[in-house]
Amino acid sequence: MAETKPICSSIECRKEAHLQCPTCVKLGNTEGSFFCSQDCFKKSWGAHKAVHGNTKGLYEPFKTFKYTGPLRAVYPLSPRRAVPPEIARPDYAETGIPRSEILARNSDIKVCTPEEIEAIRVACKITREVLDIAAQAIRVGITTDEIDRIVHEATIERGAYPSPLNYNYFPKSCCTSVNEVICHGIPDQRPLEDGDILNIDISCYYNGFHGDCNGTYFVGNVDEAGQRLVKVTRECLEKAIAIVKPGTRYRDFGKVIEEHATKNGYSVVRTFVGHGINQLFHCAPNVPHYANNKAIGVCKPNHIFTIEPMICEGVHQEHMWPDGWTATTKDGKRSAQFEHTLLVTEDGVEILT
DSSP states (O other), X not given: OOOOXXXXXXXXXXXXXXXXXXXXXXXXXXXXXXXXXXHHHHXXXXXXXXGXXXXXXXXXXXXXXXXXXXXXXXXXXXXXXXXXXXXXXOTHHHHSOOHHHHHTOSSOOOOOOHHHHHHHHHHHHHHHHHHHHHHHTOOTXXXXXXXXXXXXXXXXXXXXXXXXXXXXXXXXXXXXXXXXXXXXXXXXXXBOOTTOEEEEEEEEEETTEEEEXXXXXXXXXXXXXXXXXXXXXXXXXXXXXXXOSTTOBTTHHHHHHHHHXXXXXXXXXXXXXXXXXXXXXXXXXXXXXXXXXXXXXXXXXXXXXXXXXXXESSOOOEEEOTTSSOEXXXXXXXXXXXXXXXXXXXXXXXXXX
């Protein structure tokens, strides 16, 4: 495996780093101590200096941020994990920019060929295997960064590329969303606690195609309210999948999901939706999970897309962390999510993950 070069520790920069904090050198700190320039070092000093008083080098990077719940980010993030050069990678792997998606942005829904479907089946099989491996590692005390390492290694062992890695500059190989985090949580140094609920979102790129799925899991002893939230969220996905067939409108899934969620006293996130998936990580169709949406299109044989409802104990609105990715509930209450990649068949649906 190629040697991993240090990446700048400034939250807004992921350039290769050549400078190291002199105080960290004296203290023997390596994690989060490298910067690409004096400018980045000076800009990050307010947060970075907290490392110097912490024997483990851990710190909370957004001290003045108004969090909505008890969860806090725990930095530094570990260095970007390396992918062997022989593994095929998507166009954004080095640049961070998914140019193929940008060029393809329209409402045309791809009808996949039999050869493409078979390739996506393989990518989805790998994705499911990696999610199951990650789920087996969940325990009180493990960090989400350690889960990310397990995901990364399981992915490259199968000759695949972890789709989230450097997608629009996302720094990790999977998303780990704890308690009030709706989605896109960045794996960090926080140990999981007894009673947490944890969503792990896995996507793998293999032989030119992506697979995508996620699940929400219990950490230790979860209260009855948390167990019920997770159960109803899984049911929302199952009820939506049950109506997938040729002729179903993409706008119809939201009605089924929201009806079941609201009947049980929950709300449905509106900002984040399901999506088409093939050679592109995200493409048409958009698949909203709430009722009375304006999604375009009708299911046809050989369409491939995800349904991934995010269900909340309180309000559905989100609050973004300063990292630009982590979306939490606006009221700090918990959220859960489940996702599958689906193939529309001649008379129904095949769950690929």
